Amino acid sequence: MGSVFSPYYAMARRSGSATPENFCALNVALYGERGHRWSMTERSRRWTDQGDARFVIGPSNMRWEDGDLVIDIDEVTVPLPSRLRGQVRLTPSAICTHEVNLDPAGLHHWRPVAPVARIAASFEKPGLSWSGIGYHDMNWGSVPLENSFDSWVWSRAALPGGAGIVYDTVLSGGERSAFALMIGADGQVKETAVPPRVEMPGTFWRMARHMRADRPFEILSLLEDSPFYARSLLRLDTDGGPAFAFHESLSLARFRKPVVQAMLPFRMPRRW
Numbered sequence: 001m002g003s004v005f006s007p008y009y010a011m012a013r014r015s016g017s018a019t020p021e022n023f024c025a026l027n028v029a030l031y032g033e034r035g036h037r038w039s040m041t042e043r044s045r046r047w048t049d050q051g052d053a054r055f056v057i058g059p060s061n062m063r064w065e066d067g068d069l070v071i072d073i074d075e076v077t078v079p080l081p082s083r084l085r086g087q088v089r090l091t092p093s094a095i096c097t098h099e100v101n102l103d104p105a106g107l108h109h110w111r112p113v114a115p116v117a118r119i120a121a122s123f124e125k126p127g128l129s130w131s132g133i134g135y136h137d138m139n140w141g142s143v144p145l146e147n148s149f150d151s152w153v154w155s156r157a158a159l160p161g162g163a164g165i166v167y168d169t170v171l172s173g174g175e176r177s178a179f180a181l182m183i184g185a186d187g188q189v190k191e192t193a194v195p196p197r198v199e200m201p202g203t204f205w206r207m208a209r210h211m212r213a214d215r216p217f218e219i220l221s222l223l224e225d226s227p228f229y230a231r232s233l234l235r236l237d238t239d240g241g242p243a244f245a246f247h248e249s250l251s252l253a254r255f256r257k258p259v260v261q262a263m264l265p266f267r268m269p270r271r272w
Contacts (some may be wrong), residue, residue, distance in 0.1 A: 004028050004228075004229055007262070008265075008270055009133055010261055019045070019195045021085055025041060025042040028084055030128075031139075034126065036223075039077045042268055042271070043058045058074075067102075070090075071089075073123075079266060079267070080226070086121065086125070089119070090117050091114070094116070096113060097111075098187075099111045103177075104175075109141060112136075116135075116185045117134035133158045149170065151252060151253060152167065153251075154167055154205065154248045155234070157236055164245075165181045166177055178212065197211075200219065203230050203237065205230075207228075207249055208249070209227070209247075209249045217234050218234065220234060227254055231247070232247045
């Protein structure tokens with residue numbers, strides 16, 4: 001991944017010496033009964049290499065191999081250091097070429113590359129493995145996110161035969177926009193009506209959250225709680241029965257604040 005939330009990149013931009021390729025990190029987060037593990041070590045350009053189907057960041061790498069996205073992970077967790085070593089293999093049911101402009105100026109874009117996929121993970125450290133439902137998307141843009149947005153909410157639900165995705169954004173000028181998609185296992189995209197807004201409880205950091213849903217849902221777990229970002233696991237009530245969804249709330253208005261920028265190196269060390 002690139003330098004979207006890097007405090008070092010933000011500092012370099014302010015000094016006029018920012019090159020995105022010089023601020024790259026692989027973010028790994030494991031959640032489970034044995035505890036959560038987090039790694040997001042940023043590295044300079046001398047630690048990276050890339051080709052048409054591979055991207056190397058320090059001792060870790062991502063590559064396309066026989067139609068699968070393979071991620072070899074060799075990182076150190078923070079804030080308590082421990083080795084995080086293993087492999088994740090994502091097998092898409094189809095590659096989706098649909099792209100969406102996230103802002104009216106067309107400065108930010110999103111693509112659900114593999115909205116429906118299978119995933120297999122095997123870790124040497126910690127010793128664990130599992131398989132299940134996978135997902136892969138990508139965002140890119142020509143200006144920093146915090147220049148264009150105040151906030152956004154995103155959710156992805158694993159539904160029978162496909163995935164349901166909702167984006168809900170607020171631009172820095174206050175304009176609101178939302179869209180909802182149903183994407184089948186074959187990669188075909190269908191726009192759907194945006195469900196009503198339902199408020200969710202705030203977090204420890206008083207992050208405002210909401211969900212777009214037309215039926216009851218349950219918050220199973222708050223996986224990440226930071227001053228500007230929250231990630232949750234939800235259970236939804238659908239026609240096909242219970243479904244699970246990942247939900248993200250992001251406040252770029254908070255991210256812009258110097259005090260929040262000063263906190264980030266605690267979770268994001270850097271190798272020069």
